[in-house]
Amino acid sequence: MTLKYVATTCPYCGTGCSFNLVVQDGKVVGTAPYRRSPVNEGKVCPKGTYAHEFVNSPDRLTKPLIKKDGKFVEATWDEAYDLIAQKFKSYKPDEFAALASARVSNEENYLLMKFTRGVMKSRHIDHCARLCHASTVAGLAASFGSGAMTNSIGDIAESKCVFILGSNTFEQHPLIGRRVMQAKKNGAKIIYADPRYTATAKQADLYMPFVSGSDVAILNCMMQEIIKNGWEDKEFIANRTKDYEKLKEVVMKDTYSLENVSKISGIPAESLKTAAEWFGTAESAALLYSMGITQHTVGVDNVRSTANLQMLTGNLGKRGGGVNALRGQNNVQGACDMGALPVVFTGYQKVIDESAHKKFADAWGFPDGICEPKNGYEVTVMMDVLTDNPGELKAMYIMGENPMLSDPDLTHVKHAIESLEFLVVQDIFLTETAELADVVLPAACYAERDGTQTSTERRVQMWRKAQDPPGEAKVDWQIISELAAKMGYADQFPYQSAEEIFDEMAAVTPSYHGMNYERLNRPEALHWPCPAVDHPGTPILHIGKFSHPDGMGVFAPLEWKPPAEVPDAEYPFVLTTGRVLWHWHTGTMTRRSATLDHEVPTGWIEINPEDAQALGIKDKEMIRAITRRGSVDVPARVTRDIMKGVMFMPFHFKECAANVLTNNALDPVAKIPEFKACAVKVEKITEA
Ligand code: SF4
Known part of the structure; x- marks a missing residue:
């Protein structure tokens, strides 16, 4: 029996704790404290403690899948790449959109951004930061x-x-x-x-x-x-x-x-x-x-x-x-930094800035150029375009995201995704979104790859490979590179390692200029901005001056405005949504972790005892929550922990999906939806 410890960074929240993965005979079997991290000093929460449990789940995707006559059929990588390349090449640039991922590494977000803007020449790339920050x-x-x-x-x-x-x-x-x-x-x-x-x-x-x-x-x-x-x-x-x-x-x-x-x-x-x-x-x-x-x-x-x-x-x-x-997902900060947003390249260099656009076009060297210097669609806008303007967007490439559970108004999202002509999903499990795909590509998880992620405090830390991916699954950067090569761009995607990608990214990203794997491969790592190799990084921003060109901070006079949807006679309560300690977002990983799933096996709706009494609802009773978007049957949790007039649902659980109910009204600037407030009513379920 061989046993080794591999220090890595937690794949769940944006705190960026480190722990050791315990590897026995080449397989991850547990976690152990890594005391040298200044972030968590050897301590972790329950999610970190059990972060090994989903890694070798029997549900892991191990082979590419192609949908034929409505059913998935296993395929070779060549068959999958050939089909995707042939389909992707048939679309005009802006008929294609990509969703990058706050769960994969910086290197992979950078690469999908380069693929979208360079190979597909599309303006449309975004990821789930649109839904959180x-x-x-x-x-x-x-x-x-x-x-x-x-x-x-x-x-x-x-x-x-x-x-x-x-x-x-x-x-x-x-x-x-x-x-x-x-x-x-x-x-x-x-x-x-x-x-x-x-x-x-x-x-x-x-x-x-x-x-x-x-x-x-x-x-x-x-x-x-x-x-x-x-x-x-x-x-x-x-x-x-x-x-x-x-x-x-x-x-x-x-x-x-x-x-x-x-x-x-x-x-x-x-x-x-x-x-x-x-x-x-x-x-x-x-x-x-x-x-x-x-x-x-x-x-x-x-x-x-x-x-x-x-x-x-x-x-x-x-x-x-x-x-x-406090950023939510492990690498949501990094995915933003990497330009997986419709308005910026890496380091928030604007797509519409002609000098930034030329800089990336020159650095990447695509013989046929890159996307136009125009902003693309946010993910929430993509969904509206798909339903409201059929035929404008036709193909989508989704890496490590699950909008079929994470996005607001899921009936609308399903309609949008089913409107696509061609959908490719790359993930570690057959998610609710992957089930709707034409091609599913099996990816490696955090324990099976090297790379970097950037935590909420802008600290860029390492993932270190502890075991091989299962079956024929591959790391995301390898999949993107091989697909780009199939489409005729092998020269622009020549990578043999994640480190080569990081070095290319750092060279075009001023806030990461001074970073390399040698400097990051230590417990404290580095905070951006780190503009030069002798720069110590920047744990605290805005010392002495702000980042605006004139160095000044700008006050904004703001009037209070109520939510887009407020309670009324028909829907008399406010519904708000959120997460629980034991689960993570759409539950793809935590619901396959036996310990975490045992603690909290399903969802609920919290109701104040006074409201429950007025409605005749008892604790644990199955009730129906209804908004203008849809209805969900869900167990009631009657508790004084929620204020009167407000109800709460966690959004991790597909069997009582809170996002069937949520409102997709958007902030006019950030295009983020209003998950935190909509109008709801609840009813007792009566047998027909
Ligand atoms: Fe740390 Fe967050 Fe992971 Fe918990 S989930 S161990 S707080 S990084």
């Missing part, structure tokens, strides 16, 4: 000039006040929650606002339950109190920001008084006052947010409002402060 990228870029978490994870422990808004940090980013607890132990006040009394709420010094969708009103109110009491950082505002008077004009309105915002949000005025005082007078105050802020039709406004608060209080460019946007 597209508003962060757009909002923080507008406020600060850079759309990423400003501080580092370890830094949170040094804060004197932590305000968590729209993030169940202790369940969704548990090892970041650990830093919040360290701050608390050091005397910090913890403020938490959320419609649910979550694990995070239990640790807070001040818990503020609020009606989903009132974030801008709450933040404006806190800023009004801070200004009224003279707690704003006058020097920071004067020296480092623009448009303060415009902000002040809005936030000082009577609309945002304690009394009025208490009515809008449901938070007692006294709590709002206390939150403003604790936050405004702390020596350093960190703001943490996640999808409770971003997944709204006002997602960009919400994000910019958090930036306003931190500029007002001078909590940027310093330890213990920051706008800490």
